[in-house]
Amino acid sequence: MTDPIYKTDALIADDIEAYLEQHQNKSMLRFITCGSVDDGKSTLIGRLLYDSKMIFEDQLAALENDSRKVGTQGQEIDFALLVDGLAAEREQGITIDVAYRFFATKKRKFIVADCPGHEQYTRNMVTGASTADCAVILIDARKGVLVQTRRHSFLCHRLGIKNLVLAVNKMDLIDYDQARFDAIVADYRAFADSIGIESFTAIPMSGLAGDNITTRSDNTRWYDGPILIRHLETTEVNSTANQAKPFRMPVQWVNRPNLDFRGFAGQIATGTVRPGDELRSLPSGKTSKVKSIVTMDGDLDEAVAGQSVTITLEDEIDSSRGDVLATADDPPEVADQFESTIVWMDDEPLVVGRGYWLKLGTQTVSATVAEPKYEIDVNTMEHLAAQRLHLNQIGVCEVTTDKRIVFEPYVDNRTLGGFILIDKITNRTVGAGMLHFSLRRSQNVHWQPTDITRGHHASMKNQTPRVLWFTGLSGSGKSTIANEVEKKLALMNRHTFLLDGDNVRHGLNKDLGFTESDRIENIRRIGEVAKLMTDAGLIVLTAFISPFRADRQLVRDMIDGGEFIEIHVDTPLEVAEARDVKGLYKKAREGKLKNFTGIDSPYEAPEDPEIRVNTVEMTPEEAADYIIGKILPLK
Amino acid sequence: MSPPHVFHQLEDPRMTLTHLQRLEAESIHIMREVVAEAEKPVMLYSIGKDSAVMLHLAKKAFYPSPPPFPLMHVDTTWKFQDMYALREKAAQDAGMELIVHQNPEAAERGINPFDHGPLHTDMWKTEGLKQALDKYGFDAAFGGARRDEEKSRAKERIFSFRTATHGWDPKNQRPELWNLYNARKKKGESIRVFPLSNWTELDIWQYIMAENVEIVPLYFSARRPTYEYEGGLFMADDIDRLEKVMGYRPEIAERSIRFRTLGCFPLTGAVESEAATLQEVVQEMLLTTTSERQGRVIDKDAGDASMEKKKQEGYF
Known part of the structure; x- marks a missing residue:
């Protein structure tokens, strides 16, 4: 039973030094296993752990006990029980999350991402696949290539896993029939060709009986390919393959213990680096030479993809977190508009036009996603029309960032091409994306530096630009108060401009209706106009219901730090409705007006506005005085 | 350096x-x-x-x-x-x-x-x-x-x-x-x-060895004062304090012991061992047949899902 590739070899007892020497030199492979509930995935992983003696006697005793109690294998050991985890899942008998398992042979340490096979858990599979070098896709030999086989293969392929193993499991149940195996492989090959999978390794096996997993089986003498563990031990790992690519390192942190030392800390994404190499810092484009690669164990002569290092440069160039150090003569691109594949991971669907945080490498920027070009049906690979993306849906969309970012296509570089989207309000990770390419219009637009800066504009007006963003229910008194504030500021010789529904809806935004995405676009344009006006040195007042926190956040992120003042005109719905100056509440109550804020559309009150005014306790004039008091001196 | x-x-x-x-x-x-x-x-x-x-x-x-x-x-x-x-x-x-x-x-x-x-x-x-x-x-x-x-x-x-x-x-x-x-x-x-x-x-052990990371000497075997309590073997790290809390002075015997995990001394079971070097400790770990947390009492109080x-x- 004891296989010499595993840990209980005689060396441990006989010559521990030799054993440790051998194991000090292991490489590491990360792989994922995908399969449906009944494909025997947990049994396969349990078997790998068991055969590698990663299971101790007390765990084994518990396993034997559990196998009899809740196992599905009668009196036999149920290996699947070894890898089930959270209590609730265990009772349901299914795995509902990604779990990471570890085992090792003489040659390698393995990290297994155990990924569920249920359709609704695309999210978890994509998560597990994102860090994997290799994927083991299980097939039940009795059933052949199924819809989920295609789905798993497609996702692994999209996530950039080039090394696929087709594990044709449960061969014992079809009498190790070669013809059946060959037919399954041919079937899979036809599918693989159709989606661009270049190669895969098919292995006939049985997790339960142990065929061709850690020992070559006598039951499949017709098979002369590698057994699973040998294949996993010898296949190439990504970090090694990445060394052949040009050098790229996202700067994570600048290390400045004193004035004489400035080190750029980061993990090398691709390539190699040596002292003397000419590097370019992006997006600035400045170049310098590597002075040293600093570690606590002394300076290095060379560092390679996968290592975390600290690099010092010959010249004092201003590089900070989010920048990328790259080979000077072959740098990555810088752009702000992209086509990308997006996998949606949140219960709340993607909102087109809403601002999300986009994190790529060490860069975090604000980004919006356009309406999907198409959604991909993960079962049929068909392209479908889509307005938005829901949980576990995958689509191809244009993404626009508010700042230019350093990137590479995902197929070339997972680190500079893979990103996550973060909801600005809930802070949840809501999406994962893979960049395809930048859109040409972004490459051709270059920022034209102007001689008269926003600082000049502001100082000529002798004031500090501000955006006073009034938000509140219809009838709360936003426009009235904003108008009062503007009058008072005018008396103080301040240069102001008031944006409200009348002067915006009739001109700039007359093409927009009242759908969710139009409302977001409405606010976005108002934000952009307000931003231009602050560049011109003005104090801008805006009076819009702007009911959604995320949209107000989007504007806040556009405007320079501290210039955005959110003012909540806080009026209870009953009071606003009782006033009903324009008769709109009445219409909404009668159903003549749809999507009316406060009635059949929510108003998300600011959680922490800079200023809050209560219109029940204050007159408009008192409210205006209160606001002025809060925003002075404005110089 | x-x-x-x-x-x-x-x-x-x-x-x-x-x-x-x-x-x-x-x-x-x-x-x-x-x-x-x-x-x-x-x-x-x-x-x-x-x-x-x-x-x-x-x-x-x-x-x-x-x-x-x-x-x-x-x-x-x-x-x-x-x-x-x-x-x-x-x-x-x-x-x-x-x-x-x-x-x-x-x-x-x-x-x-x-x-x-x-x-x-x-x-x-x-x-x-x-x-x-x-x-x-x-x-x-x-x-x-x-x-x-x-x-x-x-x-x-x-x-x-x-x-x-x-x-x-x-x-x-x-x-x-x-x-x-x-x-x-x-x-x-x-x-x-x-x-x-x-x-x-x-x-962890391999890294400690490769990088000469300093760890508490209790991981290595030595002759130490021990007492038995409810079937487990413990080290009498502070005998006076033990006596005060236990209400009696436990019987002390010197044994060659070490620890696989470290926590509170009255809760951390010792193992009898001769492994006094890193190599020997790793060897013992690899040949041993019980898992690491077993020496700690914390996992046992509510069955399997207690952690x-x-x-x-x-x-x-």
Whole structure:
């Protein structure tokens, strides 16, 4: 039973030094296993752990006990029980999350991402696949290539896993029939060709009986390919393959213990680096030479993809977190508009036009996603029309960032091409994306530096630009108060401009209706106009219901730090409705007006506005005085 | 400074990183992300071997600067004397501020492992940790837990989010893709970060050996005063205090023992062993047939899913 590739070899007892020497030199492979509930995935992983003696006697005793109690294998050991985890899942008998398992042979340490096979858990599979070098896709030999086989293969392929193993499991149940195996492989090959999978390794096996997993089986003498563990031990790992690519390192942190030392800390994404190499810092484009690669164990002569290092440069160039150090003569691109594949991971669907945080490498920027070009049906690979993306849906969309970012296509570089989207309000990770390419219009637009800066504009007006963003229910008194504030500021010789529904809806935004995405676009344009006006040195007042926190956040992120003042005109719905100056509440109550804020559309009150005014306790004039008091001196 | 340490290279024209190099690089990456994105991080230091490795990695991550956060020990007052000694030295060597927190309520009520059972862990450690994080306003805390330690930890994220009341909701954790960690959180919320998530016990030992990481001598066998209690073998680290709490003076016998994990001395079972060097310890670990946590009492009190329950309550 004891296989010499595993840990209980005689060396441990006989010559521990030799054993440790051998194991000090292991490489590491990360792989994922995908399969449906009944494909025997947990049994396969349990078997790998068991055969590698990663299971101790007390765990084994518990396993034997559990196998009899809740196992599905009668009196036999149920290996699947070894890898089930959270209590609730265990009772349901299914795995509902990604779990990471570890085992090792003489040659390698393995990290297994155990990924569920249920359709609704695309999210978890994509998560597990994102860090994997290799994927083991299980097939039940009795059933052949199924819809989920295609789905798993497609996702692994999209996530950039080039090394696929087709594990044709449960061969014992079809009498190790070669013809059946060959037919399954041919079937899979036809599918693989159709989606661009270049190669895969098919292995006939049985997790339960142990065929061709850690020992070559006598039951499949017709098979002369590698057994699973040998294949996993010898296949190439990504970090090694990445060394052949040009050098790229996202700067994570600048290390400045004193004035004489400035080190750029980061993990090398691709390539190699040596002292003397000419590097370019992006997006600035400045170049310098590597002075040293600093570690606590002394300076290095060379560092390679996968290592975390600290690099010092010959010249004092201003590089900070989010920048990328790259080979000077072959740098990555810088752009702000992209086509990308997006996998949606949140219960709340993607909102087109809403601002999300986009994190790529060490860069975090604000980004919006356009309406999907198409959604991909993960079962049929068909392209479908889509307005938005829901949980576990995958689509191809244009993404626009508010700042230019350093990137590479995902197929070339997972680190500079893979990103996550973060909801600005809930802070949840809501999406994962893979960049395809930048859109040409972004490459051709270059920022034209102007001689008269926003600082000049502001100082000529002798004031500090501000955006006073009034938000509140219809009838709360936003426009009235904003108008009062503007009058008072005018008396103080301040240069102001008031944006409200009348002067915006009739001109700039007359093409927009009242759908969710139009409302977001409405606010976005108002934000952009307000931003231009602050560049011109003005104090801008805006009076819009702007009911959604995320949209107000989007504007806040556009405007320079501290210039955005959110003012909540806080009026209870009953009071606003009782006033009903324009008769709109009445219409909404009668159903003549749809999507009316406060009635059949929510108003998300600011959680922490800079200023809050209560219109029940204050007159408009008192409210205006209160606001002025809060925003002075404005110089 | 120690001489440059070079891991042995594999036979490949390119430099394939060894598993320890890759684990090290990943842990360093994680620590730097936290320092770049969190407002006030802290490293929880339990003085065990995993903590020792974590501290060593922190020194490497920020070299030549000292790690830009304090070390914090949530103390129960019942640790081994050797642990307290190393604690002071390790903080000093790393150039880091050491914060020691002892739950004043537990001290006042004289909570101890003999009279109070599970309440001992709950008051000193679970409550103590919450108090300390709140007191100093830390929003990110590094911990040395590994995924291979226990089944429910296999699914724990590297960045684990806790509510303002330190609760852990297994259903509301964020997916972790590539090496991108979303560290954004609301005011009052905090993150527990586990840079050693992907290390196994063997990896830890191999790294200690390769990097000469200093660990508490109790991991190595020596003749030590022991007593038996409820079927377990324990070390009489402070016999007078034991007598006071137990109400009698346990019978002491000197034995050659060591520890596979370290915690409170009346709760941490010793194993009889002759393994006095790192090599021998690893050899013993590899040949041994019981898992690491078995020596600790904490996992036993609520059956199989107890660690998970503790996590929901806010225990690390």
